[in-house]
């Protein structure tokens with residue numbers, strides 16, 4: 001991303017300041033900048049550790065300089081009056097320690113309290129996110145659940161910085177398997193034209209038709225005829241196809257509604273004609289790319305070891321063909337700057353091969369456009385094996401979510417919340433906990449790794465879970481709500497104090513973490529690793545907890561408030577708003593009361 005304004009991001013601003021200083025002190029040295037937070041306050045808040053690698057690089061070019069001298073030379077190039085820096089010290093080994101100015105923190109927090117949370121301003125991009133993307137008639141499984149949750153959160157992140165986001169469901173709604181499904185539909189639900197059939201178990205329907213297809217020659221022939229009729233758009237057959245798609249989509253929509261997911265279908269069937277055009281285009285514009293092998297037309301994109309099958313021997317198209325057509329459409333017609341595929345890690349080779357073809361065809365430019373596979377690991381059961389029901393079937397997503405709702409209700413009951421909350425409050429807390437915990441458990445694990453699905457763990461109110469965060473959030477909101485201070489009085493206080501009197505170590509620690517939201521957003525925009533945001537908000541909640549333990553916000557005597565520390569109340573307010581901003585990006589529904 002190109003940053004126009006770092007906002008409250010200190011790391012981002014430090015990075016650009018240090019890059020410039022290093023370039024001035026040691027022009028043309030290609031050494032990556034090492035700049036990080038320091039866990040030990042003795043060494044300041046941030047530390048630049050570039051001196052050693054620079055000294056090493058210099059040595060390789062025949063220049064001998066001690067890291068300490070390198071550090072001092074970088075320091076000499078830094079401006080002396082950077083508004084947020086108290087002091088900079090250089091250690092003998094060249095490490096450069098950066099200490100933040102307390103007054104700067106106090107001003108920034110006051111600003112966040114009066115203007116609300118603003119994220120860094122970045123150059124707007126047009127971004128397509130291909131996510132969820134289940135296959136029709138095969139039920140969505142936990143793999144698709146991961147794609148749905150991660151993809152939605154990535155969209156939310158992009159939307160939060162003002163990108164133009166296309167949320168695309170590349171559903172598997174086309175292909176020869178529809179022949180057998182349609183033929184089977186005619187037999188099982190002859191009345192389907194008048195009434196949408198109630199296929200409660202589409203998976204079983206799929207299996208039945210597959211079985212007949214494999215065992216019954218007559219049925220198989222009929223299935224093939226259906227494919228031909230579907231491809232020539234015979235009206236009734238198209239209706240049958242639509243019927244099957246509708247049943248499937250209706251089911252999926254319930255899942256999306258539960259999870260507050262918005263997404264638009266642009267599935268494989270969208271590319272029917274475009275695949276025909278694509279093959280023509282390749283033959284005309286890139287002759288020699290396609291080669292014939294056993295009746296198939298295949299291609300080996302540059303640097304790829306496996307070929308793409310563009311046309312099958314029977315003249316039909318494949319998953320490769322539709323992905324090629326989709327890539328061309330997205331980059332050329334839709335003019336996307338970024339095209340992000342949230343698909344399980346198992347499809348990496350397929351996607352990388354498609355991207356290589358796109359580059360060979362000149363559909364996009366790697367240096368300015370981002371076409372990327374955002375892969376993820378498997379969901380495992382508590383036994384460490386692939387997630388399955390007890391009888392070994394794939395887990396239906398709706399069953400999984402219903403179980404979450406039930407367990408969340410039990411959890412609230414166990415905590416005695418029924419006594420203090422209305423039924424409506426309880427229900428919304430229950431759903432927020434149930435769906436929030438499933439999402440958060442997924443997002444908080446390093447996306448590229450497998451993770452174990454465990455309701456017990458995700459519903460634990462200690463540790464890095466949605467439940468812990470939802471409680472923390474509700475508690476902070478209730479501090480402000482029950483303080484007896486009116487919003488306008490707090491606002492008036494903040495207006496009068498453009499620099500809040502923060503000085504307790506716990507206040508300052510919390511304030512620093514609050515300002516890091518901007519860094520976190522920039523980091524995740526680049527990495528698309530949402531666990532980094534989960535780690536950020538979890539750390540924020542624990543620092544708030546420490547602050548609240550050590551600092552009185554409201555001092556009470558005989559149950560009555562005697563002293564209200566307004567600046568601390570403002571810290572509570574900003575903390576709640578930052579958590580709320582993170583919840584929005586992570587797709588967690590916030591509840592004011594838990």
Ligand code: ARG
Pocket residue numbers: 130133134135170171172323326341343
């Ligand atoms: N429908 C595919 C599956 O379930 C995922 C599609 C992902 N997107 C893509 N453009 N290939 O495996």
